[in-house]
Amino acid sequence: MKIVLYFDLFGSKYENIYQYKDIYQFPKKLKNILNGNLELNFYSKNEENKFFFIENNKTNISNNIFNFLMTLFLQRKKTDICILFHVRLITFCLFIIYKLGNKNNKAFLKGDVNLKYLKDIYSNKFFFKGYLYRYLIRKTDIFFVETKECYEFLKEKKLNNIEIYSNNFDNNLLSEMNIVKKEYSQKKNIILHVSRVGTYPKNTELLLEILENIELNNWEVYILGKIEENFKLKISEFFDKNPHLIENIKFLGQITDKKKVYEYYNESKIYLCTSRYEGFSIAFTEVLIFNNYIITTNVSGAKDITNNNELGYICKREEDFIKKINILLKDEEQISKLDKKREEYIKKIFSTKHIEDKLKEII
Known part of the structure; x- marks a missing residue:
């Protein structure tokens, strides 16, 4: 089983502490329980990031957004589970590209959201972006939240694809x-x-x-x-x-x-x-x-x-x-x-x- 992470580093330098955070620990746990192969794809404008890799996993870091998106498009049908993070426009674009002609393969989104942000999404604060974000939350195969209050809020919206994944420490x-x-x-x-x-x-x-x-x-x-x-x-x-x-x-x-x-x-x-x-x-x-x-x-x-x-x-x-x-x-x-x-x-x-x-x- 091929598990692939796509993540935007916001142009910041990738530091070794990232491998202890959920952007790596979450896909790593999926890899362990599914006995799969894990591939990590990052986008960053910071040139230093291209020299970075995590453990023995295949790691690709691109400083060109077109190449980053094209990698997803070309690899989408060879990917069993695509892992995305954060409710943002770049995540929406990644999700749409991944699902093009590829509806049967799974997309998991780890929201990393707080309750206030979710309430803003379901109000009129974000206008058209709010519609896109709600679509993303609703259509992803599993949308993971980290807290009970976020889970309960989304369950009230009659969503059945919501699960709690509490960030944890790797013992x-x-x-x-x-x-x-x-x-x-x-x-x-x-x-x-x-x-x-x-x-x-x-x-x-x-x-x-x-x-x-x-x-x-x-x-x-x-x-x-x-x-x-x-x-x-x-x-x-x-x-x-x-x-x-x-x-x-x-x-x-x-x-x-x-x-x-x-x-x-x-x-x-x-x-x-x-x-x-x-x-x-x-x-x-x-x-x-x-x-x-x-x-x-x-x-x-x-x-x-x-x-x-x-x-x-x-x-x-x-x-x-x-x-x-x-x-x-x-x-x-x-x-x-x-x-x-x-x-x-x-x-x-x-x-x-x-x-x-x-x-x-x-x-």
Whole structure:
């Protein structure tokens, strides 16, 4: 069975962290359960990407959109399952080309959407594009969403091709990287935040406002991620205003070595997400695996990853963050006592075995 992924990289440079994200992990799982051959096709204007490949899979990266689309057209009848990502115009075009004279072969679309985006699609916000997006969702053989709320919303639209695929952590990576999960008593007093620092969706301003109102004492905050140039001045101003926090808060920049990132997850106790909006963040499942207590805004996946506030905490406003963090720093038992429940929840919902078994049932 031939499984082929088509994906637009938006012109960005392909970095090795992509192979840990759902654009590779999802088709990889399909390959495993169907015992098929996997081919990866990317479009990007970035010349550096043409030297990239993932593991032993056939990987094609084109910087010419015509060649990218022509590859799909010529290979469509030799492809058993075509995997697409995101509800966008380029995805609509890929779907239409793939189905030309090829209606019997399957097209799976992993939406990577949040509830707000779906509501916009089914309102008049996108005008004609909204019609195209609704057609794409309705006509693809299986449309995968990541959260229960998105699934329930689309089921109300009387769609029968909707399935939940929760982004998960590949459990095999721990043994491959020789990482041993630490017990709570072995962890350090670290609060972790991972994002593209200073971008609008990640809302780093809120993070800084929260941190200047936290009694950190012997706790440290590690902030991982590329820092936007226009945000560096705000960081300097923050430390000018709060010089007592210089030793507690560390901006570590972008770390592309995934093993090193996992080691930070393994050492930390609390994970903060202040985003305005997200798809289902892969980081959520990664930090959950390492038994971090997740405190987050109500982004897509927050209810799923915290099991409706049982294993973490969803905040509506800045004051909620401040109050909850200060409570946890004074009473760590509220974090450690949930370790067993997290392990059970991961096994039930987010383990590789559970995800692959569910895909077998669907397909």
